[in-house]
Amino acid sequence: MSITLYDLTGAEDDRRFSPYCWRIHMALLHKGLDFRTVPWRFTEKDEIAFSGQGKVPVIVDDGRVVADSWAIAEYLDETYADRPSLFGGPVAKGLARFATDWTEQVVQGGIFRLIANDLFAHIAERDKAYFRTSREERFGMTIEALGADREARLPAFQASLAPARATLAQQPFLSGNTPAWADYALFGAFQWARAVSPYHLLAEDDPVHAWRQRLLDAFGGAAGRALGYAV
Template sequence: MTRILYSLCGRDESRPFSPHCWKVSLALAHKGLDFIEKPVAFTEIPKLEGGFSRTVPILKDGDRLVRDSFDIALYLEDTYPDRPTLFGGEGGKALSRLVEGFSQTLIHPVLTKIAVKDIHDMLAEPDQVYFRESREARLGQTLEAFSAAREAALADLSLRLEPVRHTLKLQPFIGGATPLFADYILFGALQWARVTTGLALLPDEDPVALWFGRCLDLHGGMGRAVA
């Protein structure tokens, strides 16, 4: 049986960048499940699997289609209970919900300021038009104006990561001694910025940067495969 993960890319299919798709890639690897990744452009997503979803990731597992990164993780946990757990029980699911909320409400907005113009520049022309129109309508200003304060956004990112920094002084992963889906959620956000901007988001010695490096090395260095 062939599993297919539809993910997001720009002009270069070898550089998938969606934070939500990176979560799922690592979750599949964590479970030891083989899959084929098929990165697509923004404007191609509505054509996938008969219009199944307006967004990626989409996982096709045999005849089953699943959308949304958290729902995919829950599906993998329930469908493959004999494989390494993504949550370690109900408490781990609750932890992952907390990390997802933290990431999407506090980390994604500042990463958008850092990366939005770079994302636009990675896209093919039809997607650039779509991306600019949709994001500028959402942001209420041009991409250039929104991303003008990148240095301030980088400093803000460091401050917002302080709760994670505190946790990682006590344990190597958010999930404890070993990574769980909670780690992949925040990793996906920072990998999104890494792939799209190429910036060093944090000092090398920062506990979050060290944790991010450990996550990049997981599953045969899957995260480092995209430089």
């Protein structure tokens, strides 16, 4: 029986843009597990009420329900321990949490301000009021103010990637020679941008650009075929 992933989408059913759902999409591919996705929108809280909370990703695996991307990753790695490890051992799992925290604390906030207006344009109409209110409360300013002056913000965003750039100048993935969870966490942030924005976040000669391309091409090009913009 295949796993079901409730996957945030925009105005179109296949505009999958959640960075957290992309982590799980890549994790399921990494584990080689069969899965299907169900498009879900912010205001469809009833559709995932069975999970006891209101956010995606949520997976259903033969009746077992797991929410939260980190918890899902742990569930998949423990339940399907005979398949390629997502974390790669206890020390790697500890450090994967650090890389994930870095993605969330540094990278995602930077990307949000570079794509805020494009993102809002792709949100489903029925979700727009929810999205505007929740994000404007969180950040204390309008979507339009958040997204202003992106040209001026781009250099600081690119500078904030310096640690990943240094690593990826020396090895193909954050996780070494092959990708693992930490790569999918960071890649999720870039897939979020790619799904909704034509804005170029990375210079073509940036080692981070080459790394992103390797992940767009991974698993038969699954992520690269997803609806989005040329990056």
